[in-house]
Amino acid sequence: xxxxxxxxxxxxxxxxxxxxxxxxxxxxxxxxxxxxxxxxxxxxxxxxxxxxxxxxxxxxxxxxxxxxxxxxx
Numbered sequence: 001x002x003x004x005x006x007x008x009x010x011x012x013x014x015x016x017x018x019x020x021x022x023x024x025x026x027x028x029x030x031x032x033x034x035x036x037x038x039x040x041x042x043x044x045x046x047x048x049x050x051x052x053x054x055x056x057x058x059x060x061x062x063x064x065x066x067x068x069x070x071x072x073x
Contacts, residue, residue, distance in 0.1 A: 007053040009072070014048050022046065024054060024066045032056060034066040046071070 008026050015022035020036035034054070036044040046052070051072040059065035 007055055007068075007070075008066075009051065009053050010066075012046050012048050012050045012052060012069075015046055017045060020044065022048075024052060024069070026056075026066075030056075030064075032064060032066040033059070034069060038065070038067040038069055040068050040070045 008028065010024045010026035010032075013023045013025040013031065015036075017036075022034050022036070024032045024034055026032055032054075036046075038054075039046055046069065052069045053072060054066040054069045056064050057067050
């Protein structure tokens with residue numbers, strides 16, 4: 001079970017810039033949706049394949065989602 005107090009890591013699997021929706025493939029095997037407003041730097045754009053850290057939080061309709069996405073250099 002991942003520790004909810006620590007950021008998770010993964011890779012942006014896909015991102016639809018027109019809709020502002022994407023998916024992170026977490027290193028623990030989960031696929032987590034995110035909205036462009038969850039990108040921490042405020043850019044609202046992120047390339048698929050980008051390694052990121054993020055936190056997992058309850059989202060709309062009770063499903064878990066990624067928030068606070070920060071690219072890993």
